[in-house]
Amino acid sequence: MLEEFKKFAMRGNVVDMAVGIVIGAAFGKIV
Secondary structure (H helix, E strand, O other), rough: HHHHHHHHHHHHHHHHHHHHHHHHHHHHHHO
């Protein structure tokens, strides 16, 4: 999971990174 986040960060796509953070936060709340 951390490696995937690194891939997002390396791509430099702020939108993708923001979406990933939001999904991660929502997923964390569910679990």
